[in-house]
Amino acid sequence: MAGLLDDIKETLLMGPGPSCVYDEVYTAIARPTIGHLDPYFIKIMDALKEDLKTIIGTSNRLTMPMSGTGSSGMEACFVNLVEHGDKVLVLTNGVFGKRMEDVAGRLGAQVDSIQFEWGTPVLPDKVAEKLRGETYAIVAVVHAETSTGVCNPVQAVGDLVRPTGALYLVDCVTSLGGIPVRMDEWGADALYSGTQKCLSCPPGLAPLSFSGRALGKLNARKSKVPNWYLDLTMIMNYWEGNTRAYHHTAPINMIYALYAATRRILEEGLDKVYARHRAAHEQLVAGLDKLGLSMYVQKEFRLPMLNAVSIPEGADDAGVRSRLLKEFSIEIGNGLGPLAGKIWRIGLMGHTARPENVDRLLKALAACLKK
Numbered sequence: 148m149a150g151l152l153d154d155i156k157e158t159l160l161m162g163p164g165p166s167c168v169y170d171e172v173y174t175a176i177a178r179p180t181i182g183h184l185d186p187y188f189i190k191i192m193d194a195l196k197e198d199l200k201t202i203i204g205t206s207n208r209l210t211m212p213m214s215g216t217g218s219s220g221m222e223a224c225f226v227n228l229v230e231h232g233d234k235v236l237v238l239t240n241g242v243f244g245k246r247m248e249d250v251a252g253r254l255g256a257q258v259d260s261i262q263f264e265w266g267t268p269v270l271p272d273k274v275a276e277k278l279r280g281e282t283y284a285i286v287a288v289v290h291a292e293t294s295t296g297v298c299n300p301v302q303a304v305g306d307l308v309r310p311t312g313a314l315y316l317v318d319c320v321t322s323l324g325g326i327p328v329r330m331d332e333w334g335a336d337a338l339y340s341g342t343q344k345c346l347s348c349p350p351g352l353a354p355l356s357f358s359g360r361a362l363g364k365l366n367a368r369k370s371k372v373p374n375w376y377l378d379l380t381m382i383m384n385y386w387e388g389n390t391r392a393y394h395h396t397a398p399i400n401m402i403y404a405l406y407a408a409t410r411r412i413l414e415e416g417l418d419k420v421y422a423r424h425r426a427a428h429e430q431l432v433a434g435l436d437k438l439g440l441s442m443y444v445q446k447e448f449r450l451p452m453l454n455a456v457s458i459p460e461g462a463d464d465a466g467v468r469s470r471l472l473k474e475f476s477i478e479i480g481n482g483l484g485p486l487a488g489k490i491w492r493i494g495l496m497g498h499t500a501r502p503e504n505v506d507r508l509l510k511a512l513a514a515c516l517k518k
């Protein structure tokens with residue numbers, strides 16, 4: 148192989164993403180690159196769209212992957228749907244809610260937010276109160292807050308947003324492929340994800356879906372979408388219809404990779420995949436308990452794929468993480484913002500969520516914590 152690549156060490160990825168990659172996905176990336184307008188490639192694109200619809204739980208025609216990581220999906224949702232001066236409400240309880248506020252603000256939206264304590268969920272009662280006092284163009288929330296390990300009540304929030312007429316925007320970067328995502332049932336209008344969390348691909352694409360209502364707002368814009376690369380009015384013409392107009396060159400081999408991952412997930416079966424995540428999570432929590440470690444988030448709000456663990460008194464946060472990586476080739480994540488130094492983030496995403504991986508981590512962690 149070339150240059151430095153021979154010396155890359157295989158790591159058990161148990162952080163907040165990337166996750167371990169399926170073998171089929173690596174194989175897919177190495178398939179021959181063909182043209183982005185080759186009829187055979189278009190067949191693959193169409194098959195991938197159908198797989199994504201199934202995993203996202205939608206019948207939206209506009210369902211496809213954006214070129215770029217999860218954040219490009221976030222940016223694409225806001226840049227296509229926000230017009231200057233629009234009122235946007237963001238429900239924030241972690242890093243990714245904060246990022247949404249930033250993205251919407253840069254587009255000239257009037258951003259309002261409700262801030263919930265990190266490590267606790269968004270409370271529908273607070274949302275209901277806010278929606279009684281003000282009308283918004285968009286209400287946005289993160290399903291699985293990767294910075295804290297909290298699952299937000301997206302169905303309950305959707306039930307509150309729908310009657311107000313606002314568009315409902317949901318971040319499913321970490322949830323997709325790990326817990327049920329039901330875009331149509333939630334009444335979500337714009338949803339995005341990423342490939343390197345529970346879909347177990349390398350980073351590089353952002354699955355995205357827009358409802359008919361979202362598409363209506365996009366088509367009724369008074370001004371052009373202010374970002375050329377993410378403009379869905381043009382990108383749609385490449386992903387749909389008979390003419391398939393060139394916009395930008397699709398990342399061909401990443402699209403093979405994502406297709407291999409969606410095939411693998413649907414062949415295993417979504418219910419089995421979700422159950423595998425849940426079982427790995429329960430095994431982890433029980434094992435941590437035996438080691439005297441406790442979870443940061445209250446039981447009923449915990450995500451299975453992102454486990455926030457309180458760092459015990461006297462333990463060396465960075466020291467433990469660096470030993471895990473150096474001696475055991477296991478990566479776990481640190482706490483962010485107000486949770487820095489307080490939690491470790493242990494990811495059980497996609498291909499990583501397996502009993503043998505949980506065992507390996509628990510043994511390694513026990514060794515690292517021994518005085």
Ligand SMILES: *Cc1c(COP(=O)(O)O)cnc(C)c1O
Nearest residue numbers: 216217218243291293320321341
């Ligand atoms: C990882 C993540 C993102 C950002 O995705 P990138 O691939 O890092 O750009 C956005 N939202 C959530 C909830 C995430 O976990």
